[in-house]
Amino acid sequence: MSNAAKGQSIEEKQYLIRFKADTNSHLHVLDYDTCATKCPDKICTIFCPAEVYKWEDIRMHVGYEGCHECGSCRIGCPHENIKWEYPKGGHGIIFRLG
Amino acid sequence: MAEKFDVIVVGAGPAGTACAYTLAKNNVSVLLLERGEYPGSKNVMGGVLYRKMMEDIIPGFYKEAPIERPIVEQRFMMLDKESAATFSYKGMEWGKEPYNNFTVLRAKFDQWFADKAVEQGAVLVNETVALACIVENGRVVGVRTDRPEGDIYANVVVLADGVNSLLAKSLGFHKEFKPDEVALAVMEVLKLDKRIIEDRFNLEGDQGCTIEIFGDSTKGILGTAWLYTNKDSLNIGVGTMLSGLIKHKLKPYELLEYVKTHPMIRPYLQGTDQQEYLAHLIPEGGYRSMPRIVGDGVLVVGDAAQLVNAIHREGSNMAMTSGVVAAETIIEAIAAGDFTEKTLDVYKRRLLDSFVGEDLKKYKDATHHFEKYPHYFEQYIPMLNRAASQMFTVDGTSKREKQRKIWQGIGTAGEKMKIARDLFQAWRVMK
Numbered sequence: 347m348s349n350a351a352k353g354q355s356i357e358e359k360q361y362l363i364r365f366k367a368d369t370n371s372h373l374h375v376l377d378y379d380t381c382a383t384k385c386p387d388k389i390c391t392i393f394c395p396a397e398v399y400k401w402e403d404i405r406m407h408v409g410y411e412g413c414h415e416c417g418s419c420r421i422g423c424p425h426e427n428i429k430w431e432y433p434k435g436g437h438g439i440i441f442r443l444g
Numbered sequence: 445m446a447e448k449f450d451v452i453v454v455g456a457g458p459a460g461t462a463c464a465y466t467l468a469k470n471n472v473s474v475l476l477l478e479r480g481e482y483p484g485s486k487n488v489m490g491g492v493l494y495r496k497m498m499e500d501i502i503p504g505f506y507k508e509a510p511i512e513r514p515i516v517e518q519r520f521m522m523l524d525k526e527s528a529a530t531f532s533y534k535g536m537e538w539g540k541e542p543y544n545n546f547t548v549l550r551a552k553f554d555q556w557f558a559d560k561a562v563e564q565g566a567v568l569v570n571e572t573v574a575l576a577c578i579v580e581n582g583r584v585v586g587v588r589t590d591r592p593e594g595d596i597y598a599n600v601v602v603l604a605d606g607v608n609s610l611l612a613k614s615l616g617f618h619k620e621f622k623p624d625e626v627a628l629a630v631m632e633v634l635k636l637d638k639r640i641i642e643d644r645f646n647l648e649g650d651q652g653c654t655i656e657i658f659g660d661s662t663k664g665i666l667g668t669a670w671l672y673t674n675k676d677s678l679n680i681g682v683g684t685m686l687s688g689l690i691k692h693k694l695k696p697y698e699l700l701e702y703v704k705t706h707p708m709i710r711p712y713l714q715g716t717d718q719q720e721y722l723a724h725l726i727p728e729g730g731y732r733s734m735p736r737i738v739g740d741g742v743l744v745v746g747d748a749a750q751l752v753n754a755i756h757r758e759g760s761n762m763a764m765t766s767g768v769v770a771a772e773t774i775i776e777a778i779a780a781g782d783f784t785e786k787t788l789d790v791y792k793r794r795l796l797d798s799f800v801g802e803d804l805k806k807y808k809d810a811t812h813h814f815e816k817y818p819h820y821f822e823q824y825i826p827m828l829n830r831a832a833s834q835m836f837t838v839d840g841t842s843k844r845e846k847q848r849k850i851w852q853g854i855g856t857a858g859e860k861m862k863i864a865r866d867l868f869q870a871w872r873v874m875k
């Protein structure tokens with residue numbers, strides 16, 4: 347099972363993918379206070395398949411560079427607190443296979 | 445870039461490309477917009493492409509298209525923690541023409557398909573986001589792109605922009621989808637020697653096998669996992685309703701790891717190397733979640749129209765059919781010189797009368813039913829596994845006694861009644 351044991355973490359999975367990150371984020375938390383004070387679960391940090399959203403002590407960090415552009419955060423945020431756009435044409439994730 | 449086309453198609457997936465191909469073939473000027481570096485670079489699918497609907501567009505396509513394997517066996521695993529009850533159908537008729545379905549890798553297949561549309565005369569422009577529809581007097585007359593001076597005009601705009609159809613939403617065709625209307629799927633492509641795949645899955649030559657995995661693969665919540673054979677790789681994935689992940693606070697990639705290391709699945713993956721990790725949403729709300737799909741100068745096709753049959757893992761075929769029906773409607777509209785909603789509404793009627801509409805209506809309550817009553821996955825699949833284990837374990841107990849114990853194990857008379865009711869309800873939403 348040597349190979350199967352590799353690549354378990356999300357960081358290792360993300361390394362497999364080609365990204366062409368834009369300089370500007372296509373994901374915007376509308377109100378950072380809402381994350382801090384009204385959202386104890388911070389569920390986006392759990393269901394996001396690329397761990398784009400990370401709670402860092404007092405503030406939501408958005409690592410848009412690793413986004414799969416799936417749209418889950420926009421639909422799943424209980425406070426509709428995420429403004430979601432497509433990255434600029436040709437940017438963002440570039441799947442080679444699947 | 446020419447300023448005006450007969451038609452602009454937004455999105456070069458199966459729906460958009462099918463539409464653009466059909467239009468171009470009939471000498472309609474069509475612009476196919478793709479936001480990715482190339483068609484397919486943003487697209488993900490478990491991997492099964494159905495032959496019929498693709499062949500309606502390009503006869504004999506599989507002779508030259510980048511397909512992986514024609515599927516000759518479809519297995520269905522009912523998974524418990526340390527066991528599985530499996531049902532399978534394998535038929536040699538699927539291994540030869542006319543074939544039933546194929547595994548494909550979408551980044552490769554979508555590029556090929558879009559090139560075919562270009563050969564017919566469609567203009568493909570990559571790396572371009574359609575930011576908004578241009579609306580004049582309530583009629584869609586073009587799209588605004590993210591290119592400099594990027595306004596382009598057309599008689600009809602076809603929205604094939606996928607599950608996150610921001611354009612259809614901005615036109616007010618649908619509200620934001622809810623977490624119980626979309627499934628989040630994550631998948632890995634795992635490299636494995638061709639010979640080993642054939643040995644491991646009991647295949648000859650280029651034949652392929654698909655395995656759908658229910659039950660413990662999603663820890664009892666609504667969804668499925670899948671394991672498909674490509675030429676020299678495997679696709680292993682798991683998809684659950686987004687609402688299920690939220691409710692159970694599950695990380696999708698951890699669920700995928702759970703599936704990959706499950707004792708019933710692990711042996712299939714031995715010695716593989718990860719090639720790619722992919723995530724995507726699937727519109728699984730079905731008929732009840734279908735948005736408005738026709739307006740003045742605009743049609744909605746494919747995932748953007750929620751055309752997915754989750755029960756039978758069909759989507760790309762429905763997408764293609766919707767693209768073709770949209771194209772045929774537009775060709776008639778051009779002949780009539782009328783692009784109003786009233787004329788274009790033929791698209792909706794024909795789509796709903798086709799297998800697409802019929803199947804969506806047939807299963808309109810299925811997803812909601814299984815979402816609402818999780819015990820089908822939580823309780824009945826383990827129950828089936830226990831029954832199989834008891835019945836087939838030879839320990840000196842008579843078969844009649846075994847049957848009696850299995851029957852007792854199901855529970856009290858009341859619990860049996862509940863199961864009977866559940867089975868009846870399941871039949872009702874699936875019939």
